[in-house]
Amino acid sequence: MNIGFDAKRAYHNGTGLGFFSRVLIKLMAAHYPQHNYYLFNPKPGTLFQPETTNIREILPTQSLHKLLSSAWRSKWVTKDLQKLKIDLYHGPSQEIPRGIPQTGIASVVTIHDLFPELYPQDFKPIDVKIYRTKLRYACNYANKIMAISEETKGHIVEKYGTDPARIDVAYQSCDPIFNVIEGVDKKEVIREKYGLPQQFFLHVGTIIERKNLLNICKALKLVQEEIELPLVVVGKGSDYKEKVKQYLIDNQLEEKVIFLSDQLAARGKKPFIATEDFPGLYQLSTAMIYPSFYEGFGMPIIEAMSGGVPVITSTTSCMPEIAGDAAFLANPERPEEMAEGFRKFYGDASYRNAAIAKGLQNAERFSPGKYVQSVMNIYNSAL
Structure with missing residues (x-):
């Protein structure tokens, strides 16, 4: 089977x-090597380096398509899909090309969340309009x-009136690097x-109101006389970050x-964490805190649990669905x-050890093998 992907985000x-x-893409190509995977990329990029011979990058070739690469990706790419005899096209980031139903090529779209629908005040009006148009079409x-959680599936049905029978849930798997328990030397x-x-607590995520960093800081204030551990925050932010910083200043928590x-x-270094260092970063922490108001999935939960953190x-949104009882x-x-x-996690070693064991067990629900099998089941049902 020839499987096409919208690869803009990958690259x-x-x-x-x-x-x-x-x-x-990497997991599908590795677990199902009998298929060919075509990555439709609107312009050259360096973030993705395929490692298997059954993956092929496709860039626009016509001058107009190169010049208007976003139009190629959203519509004109259908001609290339037909030329390459693509059997199934997957839009992994909430959209599919316009006109694809007329080509006879089966399509699958992954819906991660409905943030602009649920929180339109957090986005520019034009972005909300574009989002709604693309998502409704898809x-x-x-x-x-393909919804990434039951929570997201429910929102699709609620907001768009989509027949639930057309929506299958496929729980994601984190990058396999998070399943490796790093040695002491590597972590040091x-x-x-x-x-x-x-020692430290860890929070991973963009610093925006939905991620709830301000209330984490208020929780730190409540335990400041009992627990000396700082909170390490990994993520970028702007206005909300400044609001959090002002709270820290006002409460002598800087x-x-x-x-x-x-x-x-x-320190004069690049202000980001290398991908290969993330598992060790998680595993150095006493616990990872992720109290979002709303998520489509909540990947850091699985990344942490996979490494014994x-x-x-x-208690809200998809978090109990993903975290289970762990x-x-x-x-x-x-x-x-x-x-x-x-x-609990700082002062009760038996409670912490039990949570680690439960977390490792829970992470098995999101194993790469289970994930790719559920995705392939969706592909086959779309054909």
Whole structure:
């Protein structure tokens, strides 16, 4: 079978959708080597380096298509799909090309979340309009919709009236590097490289209101007399980050929160974490806290658990669905509940060890083999 992918994110996005696309493509090509995988990339990029011979990058060749590469990706690419005899096309980032139903080529679209629908105030009006147009088209015309959680599936049905029978849930798998328990020496190299303290709590995610960093900081204030551990924050931010920083200043908590990108920049280093260092970074932490108000999936939960790191997360959205009974669940509106999670993982070794064991077991639900099997089942049902 010839399988095509919208590969813009794989080649050009260094964060969420890029990680998702790269992991998906690599796992499918490795587990199902009998198929050919065509990556339709609107312009050259360097973030993805395929490692198997059954993956082929396709770039626009006509001058007009190169000049208007976004139009090629969103519509004109259908001619290339037909020319290459693509049997199935997968849009892994919430959209499919216009006109693909007329080609007779089966299509699958992955829907990760409905953030602009649920939180339109957090986006520019033009971005919300573009998002809705692309997503509605994909939900109306894709042969199959792949939702990354039951939570996301429910929102698609609620917001767009899509027939639930057209939507299958396929839980993601994290990059296999997170399943490796790093040795002491490797972790110490990472600690020194990024200037990390001996013990710390960890928060991973873009610094925006939905990720709830301010309430994490309020929880830290509640335990500041009991627990000396700082919080290491990995992620970028702007206005909301400044709001959090002002809270820290007002409450004399500046030394309790380390914004890792800022610290690296201050040391004259590149302000980001190398992908291969993330597992060790997680595993150096006492616990990872991720109390978002809403997520489509919550990948850091699985990344942490896969490496034996206990997790504090939310009672809301998809977090209980993904974390199962392996995490400490806290109401994201209540810093006092997060503070209790800090106390449990810092002061109760037996509780922490039990959570680690449960987390490793829970992570098996999201193994690469189970993931690619569920995706291939969706592909076959779309044909």
